Amino acid sequence: MRLTAENIDWTVQGHRLLNDVSLAVAPGETFGLIGPNGSGKSTLLRVLAGLRRPKRGRVLVDDRPMRRMRQREIARAIAFVEQQAETLDRVVVRQVVALGRTPFLSPLRPWSDEDDAIVGQALDDVDMGHLAGRLWHTLSGGERQRVHIARALAQRPRILLLDEPTNHLDIRHQLSILQLVGRLPVTVVIALHDLNQAMSCDRIGVMEAGRLVDIGPPERVLTVERLRRTFGVQADFLDDPGDQGRILRFRHAL
Ligand SMILES: Nc1ncnc2c1ncn2[C@@H]1O[C@H](COP(=O)(O)OP(=O)(O)OP(=O)(O)O)[C@@H](O)[C@H]1O
Numbered sequence: 001m002r003l004t005a006e007n008i009d010w011t012v013q014g015h016r017l018l019n020d021v022s023l024a025v026a027p028g029e030t031f032g033l034i035g036p037n038g039s040g041k042s043t044l045l046r047v048l049a050g051l052r053r054p055k056r057g058r059v060l061v062d063d064r065p066m067r068r069m070r071q072r073e074i075a076r077a078i079a080f081v082e083q084q085a086e087t088l089d090r091v092v093v094r095q096v097v098a099l100g101r102t103p104f105l106s107p108l109r110p111w112s113d114e115d116d117a118i119v120g121q122a123l124d125d126v127d128m129g130h131l132a133g134r135l136w137h138t139l140s141g142g143e144r145q146r147v148h149i150a151r152a153l154a155q156r157p158r159i160l161l162l163d164e165p166t167n168h169l170d171i172r173h174q175l176s177i178l179q180l181v182g183r184l185p186v187t188v189v190i191a192l193h194d195l196n197q198a199m200s201c202d203r204i205g206v207m208e209a210g211r212l213v214d215i216g217p218p219e220r221v222l223t224v225e226r227l228r229r230t231f232g233v234q235a236d237f238l239d240d241p242g243d244q245g246r247i248l249r250f251r252h253a254l
Pocket residue numbers: 012013015017035036037038039040041042043044207
């Protein structure tokens with residue numbers, strides 16, 4: 001599915017958090033959102049997820065304006081993993097992941113073996129199958145994050161929105177989640193602070209004070225000058241002799 005934002009403005013208490021933001025993410029594309037703290041990445045993701053209605057501008061899912069879609073319809077198409085997602089205390093992991101199936105259930109379409117299989121697969125995808133029976137509140141931060149990702153995967157979305165999905169994860173789970181997301185045949189918008197990880201996105205967008213100031217392939221957008229100007233750091237690119245890839249080496253804050 002294509003996800004399009006057209007001239008989005010979002011203002012709260014006189015602060016303009018999003019300022020004329022436009023982007024179009026192609027079906028199957030992995031689009032990285034980068035930018036310093038407070039630049040508007042989470043706010044934009046919330047608008048794209050349909051949780052915030054923009055004051056000006058519109059979001060389109062394929063060619064349909066989101067404001068004409070019902071919540072359930074949006075939830076069948078789009079899954080969102082928020083940064084500080086909370087959930088009820090007295091539930092076990094499997095129940096949290098099963099919530100991902102809610103948009104597909106109805107009196108005419110009750111819970112089925114297929115839902116069980118989808119939930120089991122989502123748990124395995126994030127390496128949480130062995131903790132399926134554990135109470136939510138006993139989990140570590142990284143385990144909770146993996147459960148939220150599993151809940152989103154169980155939704156079998158066509159569009160997946162991820163707000164810093166790897167920030168609590170150990171390095172093995174960071175890499176496996178990013179590889180998994182990269183392999184999924186869905187449209188992905190992912191906010192990332194790790195700029196080396198952002199380099200493996202198809203395209204990236206740079207947020208700065210509520211504006212999307214550049215969009216393009218990582219190798220064109222992520223320049224030494226951009227890192228100075230937007231992130232306030234001095235950095236260099238090194239060449240990896242193993243695969244000719246480029247690695248960012250951060251020297252110091254400016
Ligand atoms: N309800 C609100 N009222 C006032 N300001 C807000 C509100 N919500 C967010 N902000 C401000 O909007 C700005 C953008 O926040 P947002 O969470 O979108 O940034 P971000 O790029 O995701 O940041 P981070 O990298 O720290 O997660 C921040 O300066 C934040 O303090």
